[in-house]
Amino acid sequence: MVDAAVQVRPGGRSAKVRAAVHRAVAELLAEEPAEALTIPAVAARAGVHATTVYRRWGSAAQLLNDVATSRFSGDVVVPDSGSLAGDLERWLGDVATDLADPDTLALMRATIGSGPEGGCACTGDRHEQLSAIIERERARGGHAPEVGKAVDFLLGPLYYRAIFSDQPATGEWARELVTTFLAVSRSRSAQQS
Secondary structure, three states, X not given: OOOOOOOOOOOHHHHHHHHHHHHHHHHHHHHOOXXXXXXXXXXXXXXXXXXHHHHHHOOHHHHHHHHHHXXXXXXXXXXXXXXXXXHHHHHHHHHHHHHXXXXXXXXXXXHHHOOOOHHHHHHHHHHHHHHHHHHHHHHOOXXXXXXXXXXXXXHHHHHHHHHHOOOOOOHHHHHHHHHHHHHHHHHHHHHHO
C-alpha cells in the first residue's frame, strides 16, 4: 500500500514548463498570425523567462517543430476493420477531420512555414500510421500497395486541400480518394502480373 503522505511529482518543473510553452504556442497561433509568434511572446504567455525557452528550443522554428511533433503523434487511431479499404477509409476520414480543426491548421501552417523540417513534424506520425495499415494488410495476405504511393495519393491531396485550399476535405471525399487509389493500385498490379 502506498503511503498517502508520499506524493509523486507528475513530471516536475521541466514537464510543466514544456506544457505551459506548448499551450502558449497554441493560444498565440489561435489569436495572431504565425509571424507574430516569437520566443519572447511565447515566454511571456507561458509565464517563463525567454532564456528558458531559448535554452530548451533554440528558435521559434525548433519550438514549432516540437509542438507539432507532440500534437500530431498518436492523435489519430489506426483502425482495424478487417479490410484495407475499411481501414483506409476510416483513417483518412479521421485525418481529414483532424486537419479541418482551425487550431490544428494554424499550427500546421506555422510549422511548415518555419523551415524545411516543419513538414516532417506535421506528417511523420501519419506516415507511420499509413505504413502500419498497409503492413497489417500484407500480414492478412491481402494485396497492399507501396507506402510511398499511398502517401502521395492519399495524404498529398488531403494536406494540399487543408493547407492551400478553402475546400473542406469531407469524409465522402476521403472515401472517394481511397476507392480511386485502391482501384488504380489493383489495376497496376494486374498489369504487372
